[in-house]
Amino acid sequence: MERAAQTLAAVVLAGTVAGCAFVIRATGMEWALAQNASQAVVHTVAGVALIRSREGRRIGLVLLSMGTAAALGVLLWGYAAGHWPGWSAAEWVSGWIWAFFFVPFFTVLPALFPDGRPVTPRWRPVVWAGLLVTVLAAVGRPWDLIAVAVIVAALVSIASLVVRWIRSGPVARRQITYLLYAAGYVLLIEIAGGLLPHHARQAAILLIPIAPTVAIALAVLRHRLYGIDLVIRRTFVYLAVTGLMFSGYLAAVALLGTALSRAVSPQVALVAAAVVAALTESGRRVLQHRMSGLLYGYRDRPLDALAELRRQLGDAATAEDIARRAAPLVADALRSPGVAVALLTDGLPEETSRSGEPGPDPVEVPLVAQGERLGTLVVGRRARREPYGEKDLRLIAELGHHIAAALAAARLTAELDRARQQAIHSAARERLRLRQDLHDGLGPLLSGAGLGLDGVRRGLGPGSREERDLRLIGDQVRMAAREVRRIIDAMQPGPVADLGLVSAVREHVERCAALDVECTLTVSGVVEPPPAVAEAAYLVVLEAVANVLRHAGARTCAVSLRHEEGSLRVEVHDDGRGIGPGYVAGVGISSMRRRVTSIGGRFAITADHGTTVTAVFPLELP
Structure with a gap:
């Protein structure tokens, strides 16, 4: 069936092009030709695409049959316009075949959408009634009664679509909603179309039979209607785009032909048609580029x-x-x-x-x-x-x-980063070990040696050579002890090494509380962190509190230490003037950020009713 449908579609499109050429050659471009040709192209390509899916086959057959009828109408119109043998019979058929590509859109398609079956078996007569009024519309007598029948059948068919929408799930509702939008557009044009200028109204009428096809396309593309696989979806879109571009070209030619046919010479009208064709080709290239990206991604880019x-x-x-x-x-x-x-x-x-x-x-x-x-x-x-x-x-x-x-x-x-953090933690641990060894070992030994030398020196006679030598040696030993103390103090902040992080921070906050700024400390679940973390956290608190005292103009300063999911969170908040947007980081802020990030932490400064310095340190060693 797919191959037969593709062959029929090729014949339909060729017949449409031939019919358009015959009509334009005989009578010029008209709105009716643009409308009929657009229906032939759009309905045919949409029907072929849907036939390739088992679930969409019935809807595809309806669309393909309407597109075939429209193409046959255009071809017979062109044949009759050329007054070739049998042209009167062709003219007679083209006079009623319009019903088969226009009426089913409103009497049959809504009753079958989206699965090709009535909403329930009780609604099956609606489909047969739609087919019956289509045949009656082709007969056309008496037209007043037939028009009423067509309107009633269309309303009942749309009512069945509403019932299906009520009974469906959320995805099917979104699919059906597009077709209901198309029906609303048709009603709007039928009611208010008379208020539009002639050419605008004709352009709006041209879109009436195309709107349901576009609704089906949106349902396919956005909600995977019929489970159409990728190739069907791409075929549908490319063919639909081709049909819409062809319809736009015909509409533009019809509009310009009507407007310019009496005002300019045929040569100028020909140039105008060429300009329209050039613009259409440019639009096609842009649209094809966009559609290539939509369908094939970046394959070509x-x-x-x-x-x-x-x-x-x-x-x-x-x-x-x-x-x-x-x-x-x-x-x-x-x-x-x-x-x-x-x-x-x-x-x-x-x-x-x-x-x-x-x-x-x-x-x-x-x-x-x-x-x-x-x-x-x-x-x-x-x-x-x-x-x-x-x-x-x-x-x-x-x-x-x-x-x-x-x-x-x-x-x-x-x-x-991991190697750097390990090096920092190793260096911190080694500094702490050396500090303890120097403080508990070499320092006391040097102090004891100095005291021993002083005792020996006092046992000698004052002013003797031995006494002077021992005094000199004692001074050198005491100088070495002081140098050891200096080295100890330089290895790690003394309060942190001697008291621990929490006690050291509390001692510093209590000293600052004696100043004009009220400083407070909050501690929550903090355990003694690794030496590198303790050292960095303490120095961040010192620098942040110093910035508050020097620059913030604040009344209060709140320091908090909290243990959070394997990390130590340090915050220093003040109620001062705030750091302001677009600040330039000075030496202090840069030093704090570098200390925090060097051991895998996170550093941030925010300004909200003051300034908050936040440092988060990982407690697990890398």
């Missing part, structure tokens, strides 16, 4: 795909973030039903991100950087009739290469 990938991954900091952003981008770029990114963890693949459902037998591209496999890009295949071509596969390979490069860079950055 690989550089745009890579640029979009670079933009999306520009600020991605981790491999998981890169995978999360890359999956939907690749799916959109290739119009794939689903894409997944699996990263290697301890040599085993683990799916990190997924967009859609890749389905069976996907395309798998290894993510390799510098000879090392980092993961796999899994791209779901499209419909059987729309496999990935050479351009698609090259684009997939290029996207995979750039994703792998981004993953490698993120991994290297993470390893460097």
Whole structure:
């Protein structure tokens, strides 16, 4: 059936073009010709597309039959206009065949949409009544009674569509709503069309039979009506676009022909028609470019795909973030039903991100950087009739290469950060150990040696050579002890090493409370952090409180230390004038940020009824 429908569609389109040429040659362009030809093209291509789906076959047959009738009407009109042999019979048929491509749109199609069956068996007579009034409209006598019958049949058919909408689920309701919108447009034009200028009214009438087809297209594209696979959906859109462009061209030629036929010479009218054709061709190219992007993604624009990938991954900091952003981008770029990114963890693949459902037998591209496999890009295949071509596969390979490069860079950055944090924590632990060893070992030894030398020196006679030598040695020992003390104090903030972080911060806050600013401390669930964290947190509190005292003009300053899910959160808030937007970070702020981020923490400054400095430190060692 599909091949027969395609053959019939080709004949219908050829007949439409031939009929238009015959009519234009004999009588010139008319609105009626534009309307009939548009119906022939749009209905035919829509019907062929829907016939390819089992669920949409009945609706497709209705549309194809109406498009065939419209094309036959145009062809017979052109034949009769040329007064060729048998032209009177052709004119007689073209006078009533319009009913078969116009009336069913309002009497039959609403009763069958969207599944090709009446809403219930009780509504089946509505379909037969629609076919009957179509035949009666072709007969045309008595026309007044037939017109009433057509209107009644159309209203009942639309009523069945409303009943179907009430009984349907949310997805089917959205599908049916588009056709109800089309029916509303028809009623609006029928009621208020007389208020429009002649050409505007004719253009609006031209869209009346096309509106339901556009409604079906929206239902297909937005809600996957009939389960149409990708190739059918693309065929439908491309053919519908072709029909609409052809209809627009005919409408423009009809409008200009009517307006210019009496005012200018035939040569000028010919030039105007050529200009319209050129503009239509330009519009077709732009529309085709847009539709190519809609249907095939970035297949024909690989550089745009890579640029979009670079933009999306520009600020991605981790491999998981890169995978999360890359999956939907690749799916959109290739119009794939689903894409997944699996990263290697301890040599085993683990799916990190997924967009859609890749389905069976996907395309798998290894993510390799510098000879090392980092993961796999899994791209779901499209419909059987729309496999990935050479351009698609090259684009997939290029996207995979750039994703792998981004993953490698993120991994290297993470390893460097982890190494830096380990070095900082190791240095902090080593400084603490040396401080304790110097404080508890070498310092007391030097002090004891100095005291022993003083005792020996006092046992000697004053002014003797031995006494002078021992005094000199004692002074040097005491100088060494002071140097050890200086080294101890420089290794780590003394209060932190001696008292611990919480006590050291509390001592500092109590000293500041004696000043004009009321300082308070809140502690919640804080355990003693690693030395590097304690040192950095203490110095951040000192710098932030110093900034409050020097610059904020605040009455209160609140310091808080809280333990939150494996991290230490330090906040210093004041009610001063605020730091203001677009501030330039000075040495103090830069130093705080550097201390926090160097051990994997997060640092932020916000201004809301004052200034809040926030530092979050990880408590788990890397």
